[in-house]
Amino acid sequence: MTLKQADYKATLSFSNGSPSVDLPVFQGTIGPDVVDIRKLYAQTGLFTYDPGFLSTAATQSAITYIDGDKGELLYRGYPIEQLAVNADFIETAYLLLYGELPTPAQKAEFDERVTKHTMVHEQMQFFLRGFRRDAHPMAVLTGLVGGLSAFYHDNTDINNLEHRDISAIRLIAKLPTLVAMAYKYSIGQPFIYPRNDLSYSGNFLRMMFANPAEEYVVNPVIERALDRIFILHADHEQNASTSTVRLAGSSGTNPFAAIAAGVACLWGPAHGGANEAALNMLYQLQEAGGVEKIGDFIKQVKDKISGIKLMGFGHRVYKNYDPRAKLMQETTNEVLTALGLEKDPLFALAKKLEQIALEDDYFVQRKLYPNVDFYSGIVQRAIGIPVSLFTAIFALARTVGWIAQLNELIGDPEYKIGRPRQLFTGATRRDVKPIDQR
Numbered sequence: 105m106t107l108k109q110a111d112y113k114a115t116l117s118f119s120n121g122s123p124s125v126d127l128p129v130f131q132g133t134i135g136p137d138v139v140d141i142r143k144l145y146a147q148t149g150l151f152t153y154d155p156g157f158l159s160t161a162a163t164q165s166a167i168t169y170i171d172g173d174k175g176e177l178l179y180r181g182y183p184i185e186q187l188a189v190n191a192d193f194i195e196t197a198y199l200l201l202y203g204e205l206p207t208p209a210q211k212a213e214f215d216e217r218v219t220k221h222t223m224v225h226e227q228m229q230f231f232l233r234g235f236r237r238d239a240h241p242m243a244v245l246t247g248l249v250g251g252l253s254a255f256y257h258d259n260t261d262i263n264n265l266e267h268r269d270i271s272a273i274r275l276i277a278k279l280p281t282l283v284a285m286a287y288k289y290s291i292g293q294p295f296i297y298p299r300n301d302l303s304y305s306g307n308f309l310r311m312m313f314a315n316p317a318e319e320y321v322v323n324p325v326i327e328r329a330l331d332r333i334f335i336l337h338a339d340h341e342q343n344a345s346t347s348t349v350r351l352a353g354s355s356g357t358n359p360f361a362a363i364a365a366g367v368a369c370l371w372g373p374a375h376g377g378a379n380e381a382a383l384n385m386l387y388q389l390q391e392a393g394g395v396e397k398i399g400d401f402i403k404q405v406k407d408k409i410s411g412i413k414l415m416g417f418g419h420r421v422y423k424n425y426d427p428r429a430k431l432m433q434e435t436t437n438e439v440l441t442a443l444g445l446e447k448d449p450l451f452a453l454a455k456k457l458e459q460i461a462l463e464d465d466y467f468v469q470r471k472l473y474p475n476v477d478f479y480s481g482i483v484q485r486a487i488g489i490p491v492s493l494f495t496a497i498f499a500l501a502r503t504v505g506w507i508a509q510l511n512e513l514i515g516d517p518e519y520k521i522g523r524p525r526q527l528f529t530g531a532t533r534r535d536v537k538p539i540d541q542r
Contacts, residue, residue: 347365414461
């Protein structure tokens with residue numbers, strides 16, 4: 105939508121004698137007001153400087169809202185904790201894409217559309233077999249998602265609403281199939297085709313863990329836990345990978361390429377790899393002596409010289425308890441109980457570490473609370489998902505959020521190709537001397 109008339113104005117004054125400038129200020133429905141600086145360069149010849157865009161609203165959005173101080177996450181206005189309990193992933197995906205929770209009839213139709221597109225082109229197998237079997241799953245997934253545009257090139261016009269809609273359905277439907285194929289390929293097992301009589305999460309579990317030699321029965325507790333993982337990771341406002349998808353999409357590239365860019369960005373250890381890092385930290389602490397060594401570990405974390413970090417705690421946005429972390433802790437309890445692993449030493453270690461950290465003034469004063477990554481690695485490990493596949497599961501879930509954000513960008517009449525500016529600190533103009541004079 106187009107921005108309304110400014111709610112009020114901010115005056116920018118300069119100490120060098122330049123005339124002051126009035127800038128429009130807009131108010132959203134919730135959250136901080138924004139100063140409109142689009143005409144700043146034309147009026148003053150100045151750019152703003154904001155490394156990491158920590159204070160910059162690059163877009164207007166109606167999809168996801170985070171209040172980091174309150175520890176609140178809303179999808180289209182609905183609290184994440186309510187969606188995780190009262191909705192499934194298909195309903196959540198519909199909500200993110202279309203703005204409202206589906207009626208029973210709308211859900212049934214949407215579910216059927218997704219289910220009927222879970223198969224991938226048979227030649228995708230040959231594309232997959234071009235990778236080494238020990239390749240990182242995210243390297244494989246980046247290639248497979250980008251490669252979808254070569255197999256489904258009939259609907260790649262990003263400016264065509266119908267093309268974007270069918271591409272959205274295809275991506276949501278095929279990501280579980282592609283992730284499962286990448287896993288099966290890495291362990292040398294045959295691919296398992298999707299089945300239309302299973303749920304979205306149940307189908308993924310079967311494609312991951314079934315084999316042709318015996319029948320696979322989906323555990324309903326694990327199925328629900330995985331569905332909740334998908335819901336909790338479905339979107340998270342304008343983070344690095346979402347911004348990457350939006351930036352790629354702003355060029356007019358096809359939806360598959362834009363989502364592949366998001367997958368590549370998510371691969372970074374500072375973004376999607378955080379749950380893997382948290383689990384590895386617990387492994388190392390367990391090997392060092394477990395619960396009895398937590399005190400020594402905490403001292404090392406406080407020592408800036410040690411270089412040791414408390415992974416799974418703190419967040420760029422949340423300055424309170426990550427609402428997703430509470431839900432993930434409950435899910436972890438349910439899964440471990442269902443699998444007879446409630447005395448799992450790694451989970452006991454995690455709970456003790458959390459307790460000690462939350463009672464320590466050092467972490468409390470710095471507002472370092474557990475985030476969703478602290479427990480998601482444990483529950484995925486219990487389900488049987490290998491550590492190397494954690495980020496691919498994250499990408500699978502986040503795809504629907506990326507698509508919703510991409511669709512919103514393309515539908516915004518004010519959208520332009522992204523073009524960040526810079527503060528140049530390199531050499532000024534100089535002349536090239538002949539090589540014998542250098």
